[in-house]
Amino acid sequence: MTTYAFSNVSATLLGPGGTISLGNGAGNADEGITIDMIDDKDTMTVGADGTIMHSLHASKAANITVRLLKTSPVNAQLSQLYQAQAISSALWGKNTLAVADATRGDIIAGTDIAFKRHTPVTYAKEGGVNEWSFHGAVSQLLGTGINV
Numbered sequence: 001m002t003t004y005a006f007s008n009v010s011a012t013l014l015g016p017g018g019t020i021s022l023g024n025g026a027g028n029a030d031e032g033i034t035i036d037m038i039d040d041k042d043t044m045t046v047g048a049d050g051t052i053m054h055s056l057h058a059s060k061a062a063n064i065t066v067r068l069l070k071t072s073p074v075n076a077q078l079s080q081l082y083q084a085q086a087i088s089s090a091l092w093g094k095n096t097l098a099v100a101d102a103t104r105g106d107i108i109a110g111t112d113i114a115f116k117r118h119t120p121v122t123y124a125k126e127g128g129v130n131e132w133s134f135h136g137a138v139s140q141l142l143g144t145g146i147n148v
Contacts, residue, residue, distance in 0.1 A: 065132070115132070
């Protein structure tokens, strides 16, 4: 049996204006990082006679969500990067993202990454979590969990 630990997860956002570490040590909330593919990879069409046809889609479009504790200094870094890139379309959507779990062997590579929006900001009794959302093209390869 293998073990998972977020402490083995590294994540880096690289683009015009800076490089930001988003993995372990960034002040991540319990919910961590989520990569969610936007499009289905397949459409199945059923013919009048019941024959099926599969259509393979090329899309690698994904939503990426990074959740940080309100007190994480990475929130300020992301906010500054967002503001710097929003100045011009020449800077927008030019980020890359790399996420890896060295122990499990997982490798996620993202290109053409853009901020979906600035994180919502909440002031409440408890500090809470800031969620940063991104769009981009992602390739994923999950490992076997036996890497050492």
